[in-house]
Amino acid sequence: MRHLINIRLPSSLPFSLKESLWWIKVDEDGKILSLNPMSDTTPVKGEDWSGDWISPRAVDLQINGGLGLSFVDLDIQQLPKLIELLDFLWAEGVEAISPTLVSCSIKALRNSLDVFRLARQQSSSSRCKLLGAHLEGPFLSKDFKGAHDSKHICLPSLLALEERIRGFEKEITLVTLAPELPGSLEVISKLRELGIIISLGHSAADSETSNLAFKSGVSMITHIFNAMPGLHHRFPGPIGEALSHGEISLGLIADGVHVHPNIASILQKLASDQIFLVSDALAPYGLSKNQFDWDKRVLLIEEGICRLEEGTLAGTTLPLLDGCKRFARWTKQPSAAIWAATVSPRIFLQKRKNIHEFFIGQSLQKLLRWHCNFDSNSLNWNIAE
Numbered sequence: 001m002r003h004l005i006n007i008r009l010p011s012s013l014p015f016s017l018k019e020s021l022w023w024i025k026v027d028e029d030g031k032i033l034s035l036n037p038m039s040d041t042t043p044v045k046g047e048d049w050s051g052d053w054i055s056p057r058a059v060d061l062q063i064n065g066g067l068g069l070s071f072v073d074l075d076i077q078q079l080p081k082l083i084e085l086l087d088f089l090w091a092e093g094v095e096a097i098s099p100t101l102v103s104c105s106i107k108a109l110r111n112s113l114d115v116f117r118l119a120r121q122q123s124s125s126s127r128c129k130l131l132g133a134h135l136e137g138p139f140l141s142k143d144f145k146g147a148h149d150s151k152h153i154c155l156p157s158l159l160a161l162e163e164r165i166r167g168f169e170k171e172i173t174l175v176t177l178a179p180e181l182p183g184s185l186e187v188i189s190k191l192r193e194l195g196i197i198i199s200l201g202h203s204a205a206d207s208e209t210s211n212l213a214f215k216s217g218v219s220m221i222t223h224i225f226n227a228m229p230g231l232h233h234r235f236p237g238p239i240g241e242a243l244s245h246g247e248i249s250l251g252l253i254a255d256g257v258h259v260h261p262n263i264a265s266i267l268q269k270l271a272s273d274q275i276f277l278v279s280d281a282l283a284p285y286g287l288s289k290n291q292f293d294w295d296k297r298v299l300l301i302e303e304g305i306c307r308l309e310e311g312t313l314a315g316t317t318l319p320l321l322d323g324c325k326r327f328a329r330w331t332k333q334p335s336a337a338i339w340a341a342t343v344s345p346r347i348f349l350q351k352r353k354n355i356h357e358f359f360i361g362q363s364l365q366k367l368l369r370w371h372c373n374f375d376s377n378s379l380n381w382n383i384a385e
Contacts, residue, residue, distance in 0.1 A: 002026040003046025006038065008053045009355060010339035012273040017374075019335070021051065030364045030385055035356055053370040054384055055338050056358045057095035058320045059345040061134060061174060062223065062251055062278035064100045066285035070294065072104040074115040082119050088286055089128035093321045093368055093381060096129040098173045103137030103145075103152040106163055113168045126365075131349075132173030132196075135164070136222065139177040139187065140202035144227040147314035148202065149295065156187040169194050173349070176222040178203035179213035192217045197349075199251070200238050202227040210238040211245075220249040220348070223280060224267070225259050226313070243271055249348045251278045252340070254323035254330075255316050257305050261330040268331045276344035277323050277337075282306050282315040321381060328379045334372040337379065342368070 004024040011019070021038040023046065038044070065071045067085045069078060089097060099116060101109055113133060120130050137148055139156035154160055156177060165172055175191055176199045177184055191198050200213055201222025206229070221228075221242050229237035242248035254264060254277050268275060279285070284292040284301055292299040292306075294314075299306045304318040320341060328337035343355055359367070367384035 001028065003044050004054075005044055005046045005048055006051055007049045008051055008335065009035075010053055010055050010343050011335050012275075012339050012344070013336070014272075015333050015335045017051075024054070024359075026364065032359050032362055032364070032367075035359055049369070053335065053338055053372075054359070055342040055368045055370060056346065056362070057090075057093050057366065057368055058277075058324070058341045059096045059131075059349070060089075060094055060279050060281075060320045061098045061131075061276065061345055061348075062100050062136070062253075063097050063281045063285075063320075064102060064315060065283035066281055068283055068287055068292075070283040071099045071112055072101050072108050072295070074112040076115060076118070079115060079118055082115065083122055083127075085286070086119070086128040086130065090126060092319050094128050095366070096131050098131045098134040100134040100136050103140060103148040105152060109135070109164055110168070113165075113171060117168075117171060132171050133168075134174040134176070135172060136176040136201065138164075139175075139181060139184065141178040141181065141204045143204050144178070144202045146202060146227045147308055147312050156181055156183040158183075158186060158190055161187055161190060169196075172196050174199060174220070176201035178205065179216075179218060180205045180209045184213075185216055188213070188216050188218060200228070200242075203238060204229065205238050207236045207238075207241050210241040214241060214245050214248055219247070220251060222251050223253050223258060223278065224250045225263065226253070242274070246271075246274070248274060249276060249344075250274045251276060252327075253278055253280045253316065254327040255280075255304060255318050256326060256330075258313060258316075261326070264327060265331045268327070268333060268336060272333070272336050272340075273344075275340045276348055277320060277327060277341045279318055279320040279323060280315045281317060281320075285317040285319075287317070325379045328372070329377045332377050334370070334377065334379050338370055 007022045023044045025033040069081050138154050174197045198218045199220035199222045231239040306314045324341035328334040364385040368381045369384040370381045
């Protein structure tokens with residue numbers, strides 16, 4: 001039996017050096033038995049973490065590929081490479097991903113969903129898990145398509161939905177769509193019936209349409225500030241409505257380019273408990289390349305940012321936990337940054353969970369330890385064991 005003392009837990013609340021410290025009881029196998037608040041009246045001796053944080057590993061709900069593998073171009077021959085990528089992600093501190101499929105042909109989408117199904121049969125306790133897929137398209141606004149191929153974008157309908165997900169309904173976690181498109185409310189209703197989360201993204205929705213979408217069951221915004229109307233003092237749009245609503249989760253790419261660090265810091269002050277970080281990583285993630293052939297187009301890569309040749313932002317090659325470090329440095333809120341990468345996406349997926357439930361029974365080998373240099377607001381992580 002071991003005791004770990006003077007530990008912090010991640011929180012979306014403003015950080016204070018005076019925040020509560022905890023001690024943890026660990027069994028002989030390294031599994032957590034209990035979390036308890038430190039108290040002067042019940043002193044505990046043990047391994048002193050000196051205020052470092054413990055957290056689950058990260059969960060990435062928007063990742064498009066890596067190690068040269070694009071999730072929309074999968075076939076059975078690429079299954080070993082997909083397993084290699086999942087092992088790589090585990091080593092990068094990521095416990096689970098929702099593999100993201102951008103707008104593509106029906107055949108390509110269904111092929112990829114089939115490969116994901118096969119990959120889940122090779123799950124391991126020390127390998128990144130494949131959650132249900134994130135379908136980022138094809139029901140998107142062509143005016144806000146970003147790097148999506150417009151030939152694969154279409155209007156939402158129950159028929160179009162069935163053509164894509166029939167037989168895979170239980171293997172899809174999330175669908176991003178533009179709620180202003182005709183037919184979208186019908187699709188939103190069907191997705192809710194299937195237990196699939198709906199996110200607003202690549203959308204021209206105004207305030208009224210956004211508000212209706214949120215009331216109809218849309219519970220998230222995909223890569224906030226990107227591929228949607230901006231926040232304007234006379235036209236709140238989807239961002240203003242999501243902030244006003246207060247319960248809409250906000251996916252944020254913390255690379256400093258998709259969203260300027262100052263805007264990310266303002267968002268953190270306004271809605272710290274709504275944010276979760278995503279990588280939006282593309283196929284060249286994990287490779288040392290400055291150019292990559294992608295979807296019959298060329299990606300130009302500079303300092304972790306991917307653009308099409310004409311300049312359109314396409315995604316990143318930034319590890320999710322590197323984004324977490326950047327977010328902590330910009331906001332000067334290390335605890336909230338850790339929370340946004342590791343706890344917030346879990347709460348988004350499992351609404352009734354308490355943060356303590358993500359620790360009890362878990363092995364320290366599956367958890368992370370974070371140390372902050374408060375002079376520079378720089379975070380570093382290691383395996384908790």
